[in-house]
Amino acid sequence: MPTLPITLAVITRNEAACIARCLDSVPFAAEKLVVDSGSDDDTVAIAQAHGARVVHQDWLGFGPQRNFATTQCSHDWILALDADESLSPELAAELERTLPALMAGDAPAAWLRRRTIYMGRPMRWYRPSVGEKLARLYHRGRARWSDARVHESLRFEGDAPTFDAPFDHANNPTxxxxxxxxxxxxxxxxxxxxxxxxxxxxxxxxxxxxxxxxxxxxxxxxxxxxxxxxxxxxxxxxxxxxxxxxxxxxxxxxxxxxxxxxxxxxxxxxx
Structure with missing residues (x-):
């Protein structure tokens, strides 16, 4: 699959069980970056085996850690996923088709819809788990993560498009x-x-x-x-x-x- 000038950025610590699925779900990213805060399982080795460049950074809190990851990316456009998240095939195809036009414009970011897998299967009605809108795709010169230690958010000004197909969150296996x-x-x-x-x-x-x-x-x-x-x-x-x-x-x-x-x-x- 042809690649696009975008970096997939993932922050990790002991995510050996799911990091491969996350990385493999974004085949069009020209760069895959993992910022690891000291895993003592096989996270780093698995990430490298699946095409990621791994950078170590002691844990700073979610917002600061994501902002650090932003500085390490080789491309201005960044897709931020957690290790237990992955693009659905439908969203990967939608992004591959529409990203060139988005990246050629002046949008600061884009909204993605997240579908949560809970207790082994998708939630059907619970609103935060069905089509929850999250800003995860952004231009690093036009958007920045808040400095919150947890429950961070992407800050930007201006209109941002929303993609239709969901990405999946394997929320807490137990x-x-x-x-x-x-x-x-x-x-x-x-x-x-x-x-x-x-x-x-x-x-x-x-x-x-x-x-x-x-x-x-x-x-x-x-x-x-x-x-x-x-x-x-x-x-x-x-x-x-x-x-x-x-x-x-x-x-x-x-x-x-x-x-x-x-x-x-x-x-x-x-x-």
């Missing part, structure tokens, strides 16, 4: 993976709050849990996906509650910040 990720993500988010001096308002905690559950289960239609929808809504609400509890602990017991970081590292809980 609930164990999800709970481990919750611990890491909550820690990163609370560190952002700590840096900003956000007040710890524990009185909000019960309402946060209830509203988060209702938002996902009812208004985002998780209820229509059966028990999988219930699990998603409950997990999201628990995450919202745990963040508040953990942040309260950080504020009231500052040594817990370093102690928790050490515990996460000793138990190899990845980002």
């Amino acid at each position: 609930l164990v993976h999800k709970q481990l990720k919750v611990l890491r993500y909550a820690e990163l988010k609370c560190r952002d709050w700590l840096d900003k001096g956000k007040p710890a308002r524990m009185w909000q905690a019960p309402f946060v849990y209830l509203l988060a559950f209702l938002k996902d289960y009812v208004f985002r239609l998780a209820c229509l996906d059966g028990w999988r929808g219930f699990v998603i809504a409950q997990t999201a609400a628990s995450y919202a509650l745990y963040k508040r509890m953990r942040y309260y602990e950080m504020v009231s017991n500052p040594p817990s910040v370093a102690e928790a970081t050490d515990a996460l590292n000793r138990h190899h809980i990845e980002r």
Whole structure:
């Protein structure tokens, strides 16, 4: 397949199980770049075997890590995927067909639609998992990632087109993976709050849990996906509650910040 002057950029740590699928799903990229933050499995070797150039960078947080990756790319146009994401064949064909015109224009970025695979099969109704729009294709001179440690977003001005076909997200192969990720993500988010001096308002905690559950289960239609929808809504609400509890602990017991970081590292809980 002919290549296009675009870089596929993936940030990794211990992603041996899925990095090959991610890289192979973008056959038209002239460059495949993996920024690894210290994998101790076969991630680096597999990435190299599948055509990627691998650069090491100690973990900076999601936004800063993606911005670092941007500086390492050889091309101005960049497609950013997570290791557990991959283009569907339909989206790969759509991008190959339409990217030349997009890259010749002055658009800052483009929106892609993400389809989530949860508990082994796609979600059918839950709105964030069915056609969720994410800005993942961008020109590095016209867009930049936010500096958030977690839940980063691509910042740009101007109109951006949206592609129709989806890319796939193999979201947390088990609930164990999800709970481990919750611990890491909550820690990163609370560190952002700590840096900003956000007040710890524990009185909000019960309402946060209830509203988060209702938002996902009812208004985002998780209820229509059966028990999988219930699990998603409950997990999201628990995450919202745990963040508040953990942040309260950080504020009231500052040594817990370093102690928790050490515990996460000793138990190899990845980002």
